[in-house]
Amino acid sequence: MKNPYVHGYHSQESARLQDQASTLEGLLHWDTSFAPGSIVLEAGCGVGAQTVPLARNSPGALIISVDISSASARETCERVAQEGLANVRVLQADIFHLPFREASFDHLFICFVLEHLPRPVEALRVLMRFIRPGGSITVIEGDHGSAYFHPDSAAARRAISCQVELQKRAGGNAMIGRQLYPLLSLAGFSEVSVSPRMVYVDSSRPELVEGFTKKTFTAMIEGVGLAAVGAGIIEKDDFEEGVRDLYRTAEDDGVFCYTFFKGSGKREG
């Protein structure tokens, strides 16, 4: 596989992404709901982790979800069926060569996709054409530079930077969250607005200790260990120390902070 670090391409990763989605559903999705009759394009649905809450929160809207991977598109299909959601259509397509007429969507939803693209502004410009004039966009991204924790640990920070470096080498940007405002503005959207969604975890919030600190964030970092060591970015022992220190932040006196960014904008009418 060309980019072994990329999220979602094996079953353990797929389970991790589902854990993440259910833990973060309220935080990321509570304020996204589309009017009955609207047609929404989800660009880059992956294994459908965001498709389910998206469709559930807008029962009267039609969600068209596309992903470049036919395996992912198939998994999204199955998941949507399992959840009994009838308002989603899934298809395999490249978001840079979409098989749709321009201006045919009321809304574009794109979550955890820009972080993988070498030219995110260009991608937004291409996708904007599929939104009708007056229609809108919602973008959600994380930012690994927003992670800090107690006890602080240089080893843990180095382990995180391995993921950042691997993603960079594959043409992406794991610290893109903070940039949503300039990216959307540069792409030509109007009324751009960004709202940070901070995940704060201490031991009074055990569901986040499990669901976020351990099973979402640390599991993701742990998952790039082989790739990082193989690429010569870090020694195996150093990486393992960093991962241990990340798990350490999930103990009784530990604290973990991470911030997602949710941006919106309009295509001018």
Place this chain on the structure above:
Amino acid sequence: MKNPYVHGYHSQESARLQDQASTLEGLLHWDTSFAPGSIVLEAGCGVGAQTVPLARNSPGALIISVDISSASARETCERVAQEGLANVRVLQADIFHLPFREASFDHLFICFVLEHLPRPVEALRVLMRFIRPGGSITVIEGDHGSAYFHPDSAAARRAISCQVELQKRAGGNAMIGRQLYPLLSLAGFSEVSVSPRMVYVDSSRPELVEGFTKKTFTAMIEGVGLAAVGAGIIEKDDFEEGVRDLYRTAEDDGVFCYTFFKGSGKREG
């Protein structure tokens, strides 16, 4: 002066702290209000920047504000009088040797103080004795490790780390915010709860660009330049580059993020 970096000890700093307080008043204080008749100890009031919103939000409570510096106590007095607040008494006292009977306060409020103390848990334990059983505490602290921005800049991060290092050398901890949960727990408070207060700034929020990015955060870092260069922590040119890069984040395509932490707990009855 022993610790030239410490906040508040000259008039420019005092103005900066007032800018900060008025910009952040909503974010930090909106959910702090005490019942009529309650008696609140503000430990370490400094120049009164937090005293004013505290007293304004609890017009029926009596606020007793103390600071170890008589100049600061006097400034708080004047400010409170200027604001026409009649429910504040200010006195000069060392918070480790308070001239009060134990258990004589319903509530303890302590903001931007623990960051300066070598043994914050011990300080909390000492102060807890002045809260009546069943009474409560509110603690607010920043965390310089929570600062990140766009464009990212290693020079800007180095300039920030000068402030962290100076504060450390003086026995404090500029990254204490994330630790409020374990600190309050270790000190013996019950029902400890911490809520992060993130300041997110982009150019759609010009009042925060001015009031926070420039006049609060960057001005604070800029203010330690002489001390940092004098202490041999950084070269003058490097520091100035870092400060320029921080101001750069206040431009149209810039973004600045910082998080305060507000914690609360109870003294068991």
